[in-house]
Amino acid sequence: MSEVRLQVQNLCKTFGITKAVQNVSFNINKGEVHALIGENGSGKSTLTNMLTGIYSIDSGTFILDGKEIHPRNQVEANKEGVSIIVQELGTLDGLTVAENIFLGHEDMFVKFGIKNTNAMNRRATELLHQYGFDKIKASDPIENYNFEDRKLVEIVKATYFNPKIVVIDETTTALSQEGREELYKHMNRIRAEGNTVIFISHDLPEILDKSDTITILRDGVYIDTIKSADVDEDGLKKLMVGREVSGAYYRADYGEKISDEVVLSVKNVTVPGLIKNVNFDLHKGEILGFGGLSESGMHEIGKAIFGASYDREGSVTLADGTQINDIPTAIKHSIAYTSKDRDNESIVMNQSIGDNIVLPSLDDLANSAHLLSDKKLKEFANKFAVEMSVKMVNTDQFVSDLSGGNKQKVVLARWIGKDSDIVVLDSPTRGIDIKVKQDIYQLMDQMRKNGKSIIMISEELMELIGMCDRILIMKDGELNGELDRSPELNENLLISKMV
Amino acid sequence: MGSSNTASAGKKLSGTVKGYIILALLVVLSWLVFKIATPSNFGSPSNMLSYLEASLIAAVGAVGFYFVMVMGMFDFSIGANIVLSAIIGCKLATQFGLGYPGLILGCAATGALVGLLNGTFYVTLRIPSMIVTTGLALIYEAVANIISGKETLPTNMMAFGKMPGNLILAVVAFIIAYLILNYTKIGTYTYAIGSNEFVAKNMGINVNKYKVLAFVISGAFLGIMAVLTISYGSSMVAVTGMASMSRNFVPTMGCFFGMAFKKYGIPLQAIIIGEFVINIIFYGFIALGAPTAIQDVITGLALLIIITLTTRVAKGEIVK
Numbered sequence: 134m135s136e137v138r139l140q141v142q143n144l145c146k147t148f149g150i151t152k153a154v155q156n157v158s159f160n161i162n163k164g165e166v167h168a169l170i171g172e173n174g175s176g177k178s179t180l181t182n183m184l185t186g187i188y189s190i191d192s193g194t195f196i197l198d199g200k201e202i203h204p205r206n207q208v209e210a211n212k213e214g215v216s217i218i219v220q221e222l223g224t225l226d227g228l229t230v231a232e233n234i235f236l237g238h239e240d241m242f243v244k245f246g247i248k249n250t251n252a253m254n255r256r257a258t259e260l261l262h263q264y265g266f267d268k269i270k271a272s273d274p275i276e277n278y279n280f281e282d283r284k285l286v287e288i289v290k291a292t293y294f295n296p297k298i299v300v301i302d303e304t305t306t307a308l309s310q311e312g313r314e315e316l317y318k319h320m321n322r323i324r325a326e327g328n329t330v331i332f333i334s335h336d337l338p339e340i341l342d343k344s345d346t347i348t349i350l351r352d353g354v355y356i357d358t359i360k361s362a363d364v365d366e367d368g369l370k371k372l373m374v375g376r377e378v379s380g381a382y383y384r385a386d387y388g389e390k391i392s393d394e395v396v397l398s399v400k401n402v403t404v405p406g407l408i409k410n411v412n413f414d415l416h417k418g419e420i421l422g423f424g425g426l427s428e429s430g431m432h433e434i435g436k437a438i439f440g441a442s443y444d445r446e447g448s449v450t451l452a453d454g455t456q457i458n459d460i461p462t463a464i465k466h467s468i469a470y471t472s473k474d475r476d477n478e479s480i481v482m483n484q485s486i487g488d489n490i491v492l493p494s495l496d497d498l499a500n501s502a503h504l505l506s507d508k509k510l511k512e513f514a515n516k517f518a519v520e521m522s523v524k525m526v527n528t529d530q531f532v533s534d535l536s537g538g539n540k541q542k543v544v545l546a547r548w549i550g551k552d553s554d555i556v557v558l559d560s561p562t563r564g565i566d567i568k569v570k571q572d573i574y575q576l577m578d579q580m581r582k583n584g585k586s587i588i589m590i591s592e593e594l595m596e597l598i599g600m601c602d603r604i605l606i607m608k609d610g611e612l613n614g615e616l617d618r619s620p621e622l623n624e625n626l627l628i629s630k631m632v
Numbered sequence: 633m634g635s636s637n638t639a640s641a642g643k644k645l646s647g648t649v650k651g652y653i654i655l656a657l658l659v660v661l662s663w664l665v666f667k668i669a670t671p672s673n674f675g676s677p678s679n680m681l682s683y684l685e686a687s688l689i690a691a692v693g694a695v696g697f698y699f700v701m702v703m704g705m706f707d708f709s710i711g712a713n714i715v716l717s718a719i720i721g722c723k724l725a726t727q728f729g730l731g732y733p734g735l736i737l738g739c740a741a742t743g744a745l746v747g748l749l750n751g752t753f754y755v756t757l758r759i760p761s762m763i764v765t766t767g768l769a770l771i772y773e774a775v776a777n778i779i780s781g782k783e784t785l786p787t788n789m790m791a792f793g794k795m796p797g798n799l800i801l802a803v804v805a806f807i808i809a810y811l812i813l814n815y816t817k818i819g820t821y822t823y824a825i826g827s828n829e830f831v832a833k834n835m836g837i838n839v840n841k842y843k844v845l846a847f848v849i850s851g852a853f854l855g856i857m858a859v860l861t862i863s864y865g866s867s868m869v870a871v872t873g874m875a876s877m878s879r880n881f882v883p884t885m886g887c888f889f890g891m892a893f894k895k896y897g898i899p900l901q902a903i904i905i906g907e908f909v910i911n912i913i914f915y916g917f918i919a920l921g922a923p924t925a926i927q928d929v930i931t932g933l934a935l936l937i938i939i940t941l942t943t944r945v946a947k948g949e950i951v952k
Contacts, residue, residue: 186834187834206833206834206835206836207834207835207836208835208836209836223831225823225824225827225828225831225832226823226827226828227702227823227824227826227827227894228820228823228824228827232820232823232824236820236824236832236835236837237835237836237837239817239820240817243816243817246816247811247815247816248814248815248816248817248819248820250814250815274895274897276895
């Protein structure tokens with residue numbers, strides 16, 4: 134049972150200035166389910182993406198059954214005996230179920246350049262039957278199936294050729310209980326055949342129940358490898374988080390009374406399929422946190438407040454009675470929003486730092502004839518870029534050149550420049566290093582003291598505990614509890630309401 | 633997709649049938665509108681056959697261009713390709729005495745070469761395909777003009793300008809396009825790259841190679857379209873200054889039909905019938921004696937309406 138299958142040796146990977154994986158070494162055995170755990174950004178997915186050829190390796194090696202492997206893409210990884218079921222959708226529209234299963238491996242059905250579609254469909258049908266997925270038809274376009282069924286197709290795609298290692302990357306969160314059970318069944322089968330599953334999940338009870346061995350990563354660094362039988366949930370959490378809340382890092386104050394003045398009132402807000410019947414008030418000078426699992430609906434809260442949700446029901450009302458139903462109204466009434474998906478939804482990547490900062494403030498900066506002065510725009514952009522200490526040559530530099538943390542500073546500079554009274558920050562410190570995190574926390578604290586109201590949506594429990602006056606926990610699209618700021622508040626209290 | 637001919641796909645079959653019904657309705661509707669408006673000189677069976685013949689020309693180019701469009705790329709050099717291919721093909725057939733083989737192979741090879749250049753420049757320079765092909769179109773036009781200002785096919789070489797020659801050539805081209813799309817890796821990879829280039833790359837697909845190949849296939853089919861074009865009109869003038877752009881419109885419109893009906897699994901069939909619908913509308917206006925400006929306005933609007941009604945865009949999806 135303890136024969137080594139995969140040796141991870143001195144593995145490193147950096148993205149810009151972010152060290153995603155730092156000198157990580159450990160072993161994974163044959164015939165086991167080996168869990169990889171850690172907070173967001175701990176390097177789990179980066180590591181498995183290197184193993185499966187999705188990312189290149191900066192330095193270090195993977196040794197599979199005694200042989201060094203360097204897959205450059207998933208098909209090469211498959212040939213080495215490694216496959217992956219990814220977190221997001223891993224199947225392609227426009228192709229049939231069978232074409233998706235055999236994508237990159239069509240050659241087994243091609244003779245003289247002609248693809249034998251019938252043989253491919255037959256083989257796929259056999260496999261689907263063997264896996265018990267008879268409801269899925271090999272010749273159907275994949276678009277005919279929902280997310281869950283498409284994940285089942287991915288299970289077939291990733292395992293039909295009997296790989297030595299199957300990586301399952303946070304797949305279970307997206308599946309219903311039935312889908313999960315199906316996946317567990319195949320994990321057990323793979324283990325029983327003497328092969329290995331590398332299992333990534335944020336669900337700690339699931340990790341303890343389904344895995345044999347657990348490796349913990351933190352901020353890209355290897356922490357420990359332990360037997361699942363030798364640890365409990367609390368022990369795992371301690372290993373995952375590892376650091377204490379310190380006054381210098383987060384806010385240090387406790388016991389301050391929140392103002393009674395309500396600046397924003399959310400009543401019966403529902404976004405079909407995402408959030409249900411959410412009610413809360415935001416007070417002046419308050420940092421209100423939203424926590425929950427990634428799919429709990431909390432990320433939609435920010436969009437709903439900013440008027441960016443589709444088919445939103447219910448009301449978002451300001452103190453003066455203004456209803457916020459669209460983005461222009463939100464901006465006009467001093468609401469700011471930074472998305473979790475910074476690169477696609479917040480930053481205009483192919484524009485300069487200056488262009489990004491002045492974007493929502495152009496109306497304010499225009500003169501009475503609606504003309505803009507280049508000098509004025511530059512001064513404005515520079516003032517707030519410097520205030521946010523963006524690391525740059527000047528504001529003409531393209532945002533695409535900046536690191537994740539500096540991009541986030543540009544986004545924040547934009548809204549500080551706009552002098553917004555209500556700031557909605559979705560995952561403001563996602564993927565950025567400790568120093569910039571600290572800058573952002575200090576900025577939030579200063580804004581709060583200046584009477585600004587902040588909504589912070591975050592998957593990082595420690596920053597919610599460290600920064601917020603109140604924390605609302607979301608579960609399955611609904612509010613599932615409220616916790617007030619207190620030195621006694623700990624992650625367990627939050628987690629107990631999240632899952 | 634490979635499954636379009638598979639009877640077992642229950643949902644798919646109903647989708648396919650639905651697609652054919654919509655296409656048939658479009659044909660009947662466009663015919664009916666003009667038949668009512670101008671009953672005497674429009675839409676007789678022999679008229680309809682001649683509209684169909686005329687539509688084959690652009691349909692041949694469009695089924696090739698479909699490979700480029702599905703991958704999310706564009707080509708503004710369609711017209712320039714047709715002009716250059718026709719000039720060279722005609723020259724090979726007449727001055728070099730190579731006859732029909734010279735005409736067909738000359739046009740197809742020139743078209744494929746133009747496609748190869750388009751694709752190679754596009755993947756090498758890493759700038760949008762629309763810009764690359766616009767720049768190259770100017771060059772192709774100039775090259776055609778340098779080779780010859782005008783080429784004319786002799787009357788004894790017009791077999792592909794009339795029945796059954798034009799139909800045979802077009803049907804052969806459609807069958808080849810259908811086989812490539814449904815029965816080779818190229819077809820699968822075309823859809824895979826169009827769906828998500830990043831995932832396709834991770835599956836070991838040489839994305840750049842298949843993008844260039846798509847341009848080559850498209851170019852070759854546009855070369856065959858050039859054969860039909862010069863055979864139908866008997867001569868080709870090597871215009872310059874982007875005047876060839878007007879030839880882009882009809883094949884591109886047919887290709888939009890293909891994109892819109894992709895979800896029904898019958899893109900190539902939709903291109904062929906779509907080009908037929910476009911020609912019914914076009915000849916309908918001629919029968920009405922409508923001024924060209926009005927014809928253009930209505931044709932443009934008809935295109936927008938048809939594509940809007942057949943394309944469903946998800947909420948929040950960014951359309952560019």
